Amino acid sequence: xxxxxxxxxxxxxxxxxxxxxxxxxxxxxxxxxxxxxxxxxxxxxxxxxxxxxxxxxxxxxxxxxxxxxxxxxxxxxxxxxxxxxxxxxxxxxxxxxxxxxxxxxxxxxxxxxxxxxxxxxxxxxxxxxxxxxxxxxxxxxxxxxxxxxxxxxxxxxxxxxxxxxxxxxxxxxxxxxxxxxxxxxxxxxxxxxxxxxxxxxxxxxxxxxxxxxxxxxxxxxxxxxxxxxxxxxxxxxxxxxxxxxxxxxxxxxxxxxxxxxxxxxxxxxxxxxxxxx
Amino acid sequence: xxxxxxxxxxxxxxxxxxxxxxxxxxxxxxxxxxxxxxxxxxxxxxxxxxxxxxxxxxxxxxxxxxxxxxxxxxxxxxxxxxxxxxxxxxxxxxxxxxxxxxxxxxxxxxxxxxxxxxxxxxxxxxxxxxxxxxxxxxxxxxxxxxxxxxxxxxxxxxxxxxxxxxxxxxxxxxxxxxxxxxxxxxxxxxxxxxxxxxxxxxxxxxxxxxxxxxxxxxxxxxxxxxxxxxxxxxxxxxxxxxxxxxxxxxxxxxxxxxxxxxxxxxxxxxxxxxxxx
Numbered sequence: 001x002x003x004x005x006x007x008x009x010x011x012x013x014x015x016x017x018x019x020x021x022x023x024x025x026x027x028x029x030x031x032x033x034x035x036x037x038x039x040x041x042x043x044x045x046x047x048x049x050x051x052x053x054x055x056x057x058x059x060x061x062x063x064x065x066x067x068x069x070x071x072x073x074x075x076x077x078x079x080x081x082x083x084x085x086x087x088x089x090x091x092x093x094x095x096x097x098x099x100x101x102x103x104x105x106x107x108x109x110x111x112x113x114x115x116x117x118x119x120x121x122x123x124x125x126x127x128x129x130x131x132x133x134x135x136x137x138x139x140x141x142x143x144x145x146x147x148x149x150x151x152x153x154x155x156x157x158x159x160x161x162x163x164x165x166x167x168x169x170x171x172x173x174x175x176x177x178x179x180x181x182x183x184x185x186x187x188x189x190x191x192x193x194x195x196x197x198x199x200x201x202x203x204x205x206x207x208x209x210x211x212x213x214x215x216x217x218x219x220x221x222x223x224x225x226x227x228x229x230x231x232x233x234x235x236x237x238x239x240x241x242x243x244x245x246x247x248x249x250x251x252x253x254x255x256x257x258x259x260x261x262x263x264x265x266x267x268x269x270x271x272x273x274x275x276x277x
Numbered sequence: 278x279x280x281x282x283x284x285x286x287x288x289x290x291x292x293x294x295x296x297x298x299x300x301x302x303x304x305x306x307x308x309x310x311x312x313x314x315x316x317x318x319x320x321x322x323x324x325x326x327x328x329x330x331x332x333x334x335x336x337x338x339x340x341x342x343x344x345x346x347x348x349x350x351x352x353x354x355x356x357x358x359x360x361x362x363x364x365x366x367x368x369x370x371x372x373x374x375x376x377x378x379x380x381x382x383x384x385x386x387x388x389x390x391x392x393x394x395x396x397x398x399x400x401x402x403x404x405x406x407x408x409x410x411x412x413x414x415x416x417x418x419x420x421x422x423x424x425x426x427x428x429x430x431x432x433x434x435x436x437x438x439x440x441x442x443x444x445x446x447x448x449x450x451x452x453x454x455x456x457x458x459x460x461x462x463x464x465x466x467x468x469x470x471x472x473x474x475x476x477x478x479x480x481x482x483x484x485x486x487x488x489x490x491x492x493x494x495x496x497x498x499x500x501x502x503x504x505x506x507x508x509x510x511x512x513x514x515x516x517x518x519x520x521x522x523x524x525x526x527x528x529x530x531x532x533x534x535x536x537x538x539x540x541x542x543x544x545x546x547x548x549x550x551x552x553x554x
Contacts, residue, residue: 085456108465119465144461153456158465161449161473165442171507172438178505179362179430184421188385188396188435196438228455229542230448231517237510265506 002055003030004111005080005120008137009053010034019045046071051130053078055107059216065091069098078130080105080120082159082217084224085149092124092148103130104148106155112139121155124148156224160235163214164221167238169196170203170245174264204260208248215242279332280307281388282357282397285414286330287311296322323348328355328407332384335359336493342368346375355407357382357397359436359494361501362426369401369425380407381425383432389416398432401425433501437512440491441498444515446473447480447522451541481537485525492519 010016018036020028031038039045046052046068052075054064061081068077077095079088079102092102103126109118115138122130123144131141144150176182189196218239222232244263248255287293295313297305308315316322323329323345329352331341338358345354354372356365356379369379380403386395392415399407400421408418421427453459466473495516499509521540525532 109469119468121461144458146457146461150456150458150461153453154458154461154465157449157453157456157458157462160452161446162470164445164449168441168445168511169438171502171511172434172441174507175437175502175505176430176434178507179427179434179501180423181421181427181431181434184398184423184427184431185434188431191396192386193439224456225448225452228452230451230455231514233510233514233517234445234448237508237514240508240510 001107001111003034004113004118005053005055005107005139006031006036007034008112008120008139009133010036011137012133012135014133017045017048042067043071046073046075049073049075051076051078051133053080053105055080057213057216058082058220062087062091065094069094069100072098074099076101076103076126076130078103078105078122079152080107082106082155082220083152084156084220084227085147085153086223086227087220088149088152101126102148103127104151105130106151107139108155108158109139112137114138115140121151123150123152127151153224156221159217160221160225163218163242164234164238166203166207167214167218167241168234169200170207170241170260170264171237173200173204174241174261177261178265201257204257205254207242208245208251208255208260208263209253210249211242211245212249215239215246218242278384278388280311281390281395282330282332282384282416283308283313284311285389285397285416286410287313288414289410289412291410294322294326319344320348323350323352326350326352328353328410330355330357330382332357334490334493335497339364339368342371346371346377349375351376353378353380353403353407355380355382355399356429357384359383359432359497360429361433361497361504362424362430363500363504364497365426365429378403379425380404381428382407383428384416385432385435386416389414391415392417398428400427400429404428430501433498436494437498437502440495440519441511441515443480443484444491444495444518445511446477447484447518447537447541448514450477450481451518451538454538455542478534481534482531484519485522485528485532485537485540486530487526488519488522489526492516492523495519 006016016036017039018031019042020038021040058081061083077100079091088104095102104123106121112118118139120139120141121144127143131143134141176185186197218235222235226232283293293313294316295308296319297315298317335358338360354377356368365381372379381400383398389395395416397416397418398421404420408420411418453462463474495512499512503509
């Protein structure tokens with residue numbers, strides 16, 4: 001995602017830097033393919049940048065912001081990650097306290113290849129100026145009326161349904177297997193909810209790719225819902241589902257259904273009731 | 278649902294009784310409209326019946342079975358309610374211990390008006406004989422291979438997704454309102470998940486009708502998933518969502534969106550982070 005967000009900005013004629021220290025060979029390949037300018041250390045990137053856009057796994061967002069604030073960065077910092085509005089607020093305070101400006105952001109959609117697929121939501125003072133950076137690129141910037149952390153809030157509620165309902169369906173598939181009614185469930189779905197068997201297949205085969213990132217995102221969504229006065233249990237359960245699939249990150253995909261079902265049920269206690277009697 | 282299940286059996290030429298003691302005027306109207314024979318007390322119904330089919334709110338299933346067992350009922354008892362397989366097993370033991378026969382059942386689909394819409398799943402010894410009772414009616418009986426509580430297990434995993442994902446979407450709508458990004462969420466959905474705005478409208482308007490029954494069903498599903506080695510949090514959260522809407526049972530429908538959102542957020546603690554700053 002970072003590569004296509006960077007390219008969207010670069011399309012407008014802006015210099016686009018990346019800090020290579022400690023990054024993987026794959027990240028280097030993507031950065032070089034897009035023609036981003038390499039600087040080695042984050043402190044040098046901070047010194048040379050007017051705007052920094054943070055796009056990283058959600059659980060790493062706070063640490064990255066601390067590192068940037070620690071350099072005394074005085075430009076605009078856009079946190080575009082899937083984080084709770086409360087955390088976005090704390091990151092904003094940290095950045096502003098260190099002398100910079102903060103714009104809250106979030107990204108909804110796949111890596112942007114053409115306009116219309118992917119929105120970069122922006123909120124708070126300075127959002128309109130950041131939005132202009134995206135005018136020429138494939139990612140569509142949308143400035144939200146509302147509050148300075150509305151972009152993070154929107155991402156939380158959007159992902160709450162998409163990734164939450166995917167985790168729910170995975171859990172149902174695991175439960176049906178454990179209770180030995182999985183074939184009957186598929187036959188019933190084929191009659192009454194015909195889209196679910198194919199959706200189930202895709203989830204069993206591909207959910208493990210990003211599960212290691214989704215676990216933290218689900219925990220953030222659970223926190224966000226509890227702070228909004230709603231139950232956090234949907235997404236703490238979803239975090240557990242993605243945690244169980246986290247080891248699939250390095251698999252080749254599609255993963256066999258049997259393996260995903262085994263991973264979903266790994267560590268499960270035997271049911272106290274014996275259905276074989 | 279009980280009325281159309283009874284009618285399905287009656288279509289095969291079987292006498293169909295109902296026990297009127299303590300039941301509502303609406304239940305009487307339905308029973309009389311279907312031409313069921315009235316007996317006053319449950320004990321008389323038990324004495325005159327070869328087969329009893331229990332169709333009631335899930336949280337009432339165990340008590341009804343105890344009452345039937347308490348009469349020394351010696352016929353076949355079919356529990357067709359949305360209950361955990363472990364509870365179905367206990368009810369089966371109770372009925373068999375009192376001298377009757379037990380067949381586990383569950384119903385998936387709307388009240389049956391024509392064949393093809395609604396399945397009565399049956400499992401365990403005697404399931405095939407019970408299935409024959411439905412041969413001439415609108416509800417389609419399906420005998421499950423597997424274990425004697427497979428019919429209850431299938432209902433749990435089926436409803437886990439349908440009613441669970443509905444509760445998840447309601448929670449998302451409440452969260453979006455609380456965080457004041459509900460309009461932005463609808464605009465994003467209109468682009469990326471165009472079926473969700475209309476589905477949301479239906480849920481906001483009609484979910485309260487059966488919420489009082491769904492709360493107990495969600496708690497049963499939560500127990501079932503935990504016993505199967507999977508997280509129970511999706512459905513304990515769903516139970517809380519339906520609990521908050523339980524007071525809508527006597528409303529006229531459709532309910533105004535604003536009222537359902539208010540009910541979803543009733544009792545919510547103010548968020549510790551103030552998004553208005």
